[in-house]
Amino acid sequence: MTISARIAWIGLLAGTSLSWWGALAGQGGAQARPGQPGPRAQRGVVEAWETVDSINHDYNRQLLQLERQRLERLGQLAARQPPPEAAETYETLFRLAIANNLFREAEPAAEQVLRSTRSPAPVVLFLAQTIDILAAADRGAFDESLASLRRVLGAASRPDRPAEAPAALLDTPSLLAICAAYYQRLLQGDRFDIARKAFQLVHDETRNPAVKEFCAARLNQLNLVGKPAPPIQGRDIDGKAVSLSDFQGNAILVVFWASWCLPNAAEIAWLDQVYETYHNRGFRILGINLDPLQNGGTKLETVMPNIRRFLVDHNVRWPNLVNGTGAQDYAKAYGVTDIPANVLIGRDGRILHLDLSRKNLVPVIDRTVSQR
Secondary structure, eight states: OOOOHHHHHHHTTTTTTTOHHHHHHHOOOOOOOSOOOOOOOOOOSTTTTOOOOHHHHHHHHHHHHHHHHHHHHHHHHHHHHHHHHHHHHHHHHHHHHTTTTOOOHHHHHHHHHHOOOOOOOOOHHHHHOOOHHHHHHHHHHHHHHHHHHHHHHHHHHHHHHSOOOGGGSSOOHEEEEEEEOOOOHHHHTTOOHHHHHHHHHHHOOOOOOHHHHHHHHHHHTTTTTTTOOOOOOETTTOEEEEEEHHOOOEEEEEEETEEEEEEEEHHHHHHHHHHHHHGTTTTEEEEEEOGGGGGGGGOHHHHHHHHHHHHHTTOOSOEEEESSGGGGGGGHTTTSSSSSSEEEEEETOOOOOOOOOTHHHHHHHHHTTTTT
């Protein structure tokens, strides 16, 4: 599956107001300027200091609270319903939790299903098991989450396994959303070892081609961690020669982006803040634009105006190269199959981390630049 094709299902992840990126904004969000109050839940007037970011942050925070209340009420409703109605309510609850990345909030309901003496519907059982695995990862219980995954996959591979496994009852975007959420949590916990084991298990057991491809791509990237970073050498959008070796001795975040990918626009502001904070301590950013990969391949002269406009509009200060072919196919060299994506390279030139998000970028960068 091409990078541009994957945007279709990534868009499904962002289809709710509490999307992956919306959830990140709700957790971190824009901060009020020093000496000014933070966003308030209720306002009769618009404060003079408010910005679009502060309003969006306030909205996401309130919406997140509403979603948590909805999950709690659905769980209470399911607990007092007869089995057929309860199954429908639990399925609704679990699907909402997956769509909104609220796994810990749905964990009590999942445990209720897993402890039940009744035999739940296959899809409800699978969703409860999925919530259980990701909630454990959310709590930092990564070994527990892997053990749960092993049990689920072990049960699914028994000789009496039904012809249609519960996972097959979910649509592919939902399955990919689950895989992406689990992968991100393992990476945020620096548990590359568990990520390798978990995604090898899923890869070997799944019957879904798209999920198998997703796992294979992640395993390919995970295998880069700890190894020397593939070379990057070319000319930036202004024609200046740029090489990864130019940044030797610094920590380097290689950011893969496209002008047509909204999350890339959203991340520029907080990347710029980190760049400003750590630049003097040996931190650099190198951008790799993937616009030519749109729609399976687009001529550079066609996309260059969009690339330049994006960089100017967002005041991007770090150098940017455009992905090419052969030795300049940097996306292929770094195993990037969808965006947003980034790779952190340590001072010694080895790959340290993958897909840093707003949640873990600062502590990882701070730890990296402090190492000599």
